[in-house]
Amino acid sequence: MEVRRATKPIIFNVPMPLAGVEYSQALPARAKRFTFQLRGMNICRLCFTAGGSGTLFVTLQAGASYSEDSIESATPITLFFQSPVAAQVAEIIVWQ
Numbered sequence: 001m002e003v004r005r006a007t008k009p010i011i012f013n014v015p016m017p018l019a020g021v022e023y024s025q026a027l028p029a030r031a032k033r034f035t036f037q038l039r040g041m042n043i044c045r046l047c048f049t050a051g052g053s054g055t056l057f058v059t060l061q062a063g064a065s066y067s068e069d070s071i072e073s074a075t076p077i078t079l080f081f082q083s084p085v086a087a088q089v090a091e092i093i094v095w096q
Helices: none
Strands: 009-016 023-026 033-038 044-047 058-060 065-068 078-082 088-095
Touching: 009 023, 023 088, 033 044, 033 058, 033 078, 058 065
Parallel strands: none
Antiparallel strands: 009 088, 023 078, 033 065, 033 088, 044 058, 044 078
């Protein structure tokens, strides 16, 4: 099996103007890895299911990031996230 290396970075800056509202970002097809964090120093809820950021999520503490380094998904992946603080920006780096 041939190993495909991640060679192309893509950056998403997703505005999150409202507190407690779920936002989302679809990752490009054939994404190999990603890192997610908030630009500000606030907590964030992250999940992989629409509507889940209010009930079934991982909490990223202020200043923390979340990453996956070996994605091998045949279907597209979408990140869903929210913050209890308004006027945030989600920073996502995806490697293809």
